[in-house]
Amino acid sequence: MWIDHNIGWVLEISGLATCSMLLYALAPRMVHEFIFGADVTDSFVILALRSWGIMIFGSGALLVYAAYHPEIRDAIMLYSIAGKSSFIIPVLFDSGRLTRKPAFPMALADVVMVALFAWYLLS
16 A cells, blocks of 8 residues: 555654744744744743644654654554644634634644554554
8 A cells, every 4th residue: 555655754754844843942932923923922831832842843753763663653653643633623623713824734734644644554
Protein backbone atom coordinates (compact mmCIF):
# COMPACT_ATOMS: atom_id res chain seq x y z
CA MET A 1 0.00 0.00 0.00
CA TRP A 2 1.22 3.53 -0.79
CA ILE A 3 1.19 4.74 2.81
CA ASP A 4 3.29 1.81 4.04
CA HIS A 5 6.05 2.60 1.54
CA ASN A 6 6.01 6.37 2.08
CA ILE A 7 5.41 6.78 5.80
CA GLY A 8 9.06 7.66 6.44
CA TRP A 9 9.07 10.87 4.44
CA VAL A 10 5.49 11.66 5.56
CA LEU A 11 6.69 11.55 9.16
CA GLU A 12 9.81 13.59 8.39
CA ILE A 13 7.92 16.38 6.63
CA SER A 14 5.12 16.36 9.22
CA GLY A 15 7.65 16.38 12.03
CA LEU A 16 9.71 19.22 10.61
CA ALA A 17 6.58 21.29 9.97
CA THR A 18 5.45 20.65 13.53
CA CYS A 19 8.91 21.55 14.87
CA SER A 20 8.51 25.01 13.36
CA MET A 21 6.25 25.83 16.31
CA LEU A 22 9.38 26.22 18.40
CA LEU A 23 8.94 29.83 17.31
CA TYR A 24 6.09 29.99 19.81
CA ALA A 25 8.62 29.48 22.59
CA LEU A 26 11.03 32.04 21.16
CA ALA A 27 8.61 34.81 20.16
CA PRO A 28 5.20 34.00 21.67
CA ARG A 29 3.56 37.40 21.24
CA MET A 30 4.58 37.77 17.60
CA VAL A 31 3.64 34.20 16.65
CA HIS A 32 0.33 34.30 18.50
CA GLU A 33 -0.63 37.57 16.83
CA PHE A 34 0.33 36.16 13.42
CA ILE A 35 -1.58 32.88 13.85
CA PHE A 36 -4.68 34.10 15.70
CA GLY A 37 -4.66 37.85 15.11
CA ALA A 38 -4.72 38.60 18.83
CA ASP A 39 -2.12 40.39 20.91
CA VAL A 40 -1.12 38.90 24.23
CA THR A 41 0.37 40.94 27.05
CA ASP A 42 -0.31 38.93 30.21
CA SER A 43 2.94 37.38 31.44
CA PHE A 44 1.23 34.15 32.54
CA VAL A 45 -0.31 33.69 29.09
CA ILE A 46 3.08 34.31 27.48
CA LEU A 47 4.59 31.66 29.76
CA ALA A 48 1.84 29.21 28.73
CA LEU A 49 2.45 29.99 25.05
CA ARG A 50 6.18 29.36 25.47
CA SER A 51 5.41 26.03 27.13
CA TRP A 52 2.94 25.18 24.37
CA GLY A 53 5.61 25.91 21.74
CA ILE A 54 8.12 23.63 23.44
CA MET A 55 5.57 20.81 23.73
CA ILE A 56 4.58 21.13 20.05
CA PHE A 57 8.25 21.15 19.08
CA GLY A 58 8.73 17.95 21.11
CA SER A 59 5.85 16.30 19.27
CA GLY A 60 7.44 17.24 15.94
CA ALA A 61 10.82 15.89 17.04
CA LEU A 62 9.14 12.63 18.01
CA LEU A 63 7.58 12.38 14.54
CA VAL A 64 11.00 12.78 12.93
CA TYR A 65 12.34 10.13 15.32
CA ALA A 66 9.46 7.81 14.39
CA ALA A 67 10.44 8.04 10.73
CA TYR A 68 13.58 6.04 11.57
CA HIS A 69 12.29 3.87 14.43
CA PRO A 70 9.31 1.75 13.37
CA GLU A 71 9.23 -0.04 16.72
CA ILE A 72 7.87 3.10 18.44
CA ARG A 73 6.11 4.63 15.42
CA ASP A 74 2.54 3.65 16.30
CA ALA A 75 2.66 5.14 19.81
CA ILE A 76 4.19 8.40 18.57
CA MET A 77 1.62 8.70 15.80
CA LEU A 78 -1.24 8.13 18.26
CA TYR A 79 0.23 10.79 20.55
CA SER A 80 0.52 13.17 17.62
CA ILE A 81 -3.06 12.51 16.50
CA ALA A 82 -4.28 13.41 19.99
CA GLY A 83 -2.17 16.57 20.16
CA LYS A 84 -3.08 17.76 16.68
CA SER A 85 -6.76 17.06 17.32
CA SER A 86 -6.63 19.36 20.34
CA PHE A 87 -5.73 22.17 17.90
CA ILE A 88 -7.89 21.10 14.95
CA ILE A 89 -11.21 20.80 16.77
CA PRO A 90 -11.35 24.25 18.39
CA VAL A 91 -10.06 26.01 15.27
CA LEU A 92 -12.43 24.32 12.82
CA PHE A 93 -15.44 24.70 15.12
CA ASP A 94 -14.82 28.34 16.00
CA SER A 95 -17.92 29.68 14.18
CA GLY A 96 -15.80 30.81 11.25
CA ARG A 97 -13.94 33.53 13.15
CA LEU A 98 -10.57 32.00 12.30
CA THR A 99 -11.17 31.20 8.63
CA ARG A 100 -9.23 34.30 7.55
CA LYS A 101 -6.38 33.75 10.01
CA PRO A 102 -3.30 31.54 9.49
CA ALA A 103 -4.68 29.22 12.20
CA PHE A 104 -7.24 27.87 9.72
CA PRO A 105 -4.84 26.56 7.02
CA MET A 106 -2.58 25.30 9.81
CA ALA A 107 -5.49 23.29 11.19
CA LEU A 108 -6.24 21.96 7.70
CA ALA A 109 -2.60 20.87 7.34
CA ASP A 110 -2.91 19.09 10.67
CA VAL A 111 -6.09 17.39 9.38
CA VAL A 112 -4.08 16.04 6.43
CA MET A 113 -1.34 14.81 8.77
CA VAL A 114 -3.85 13.13 11.09
CA ALA A 115 -5.57 11.49 8.11
CA LEU A 116 -2.24 10.14 6.83
CA PHE A 117 -1.28 8.87 10.28
CA ALA A 118 -4.67 7.20 10.75
CA TRP A 119 -4.43 5.64 7.27
CA TYR A 120 -1.06 4.16 8.18
CA LEU A 121 -2.24 2.90 11.57
CA LEU A 122 -5.33 1.29 10.04
CA SER A 123 -3.48 -0.31 7.11
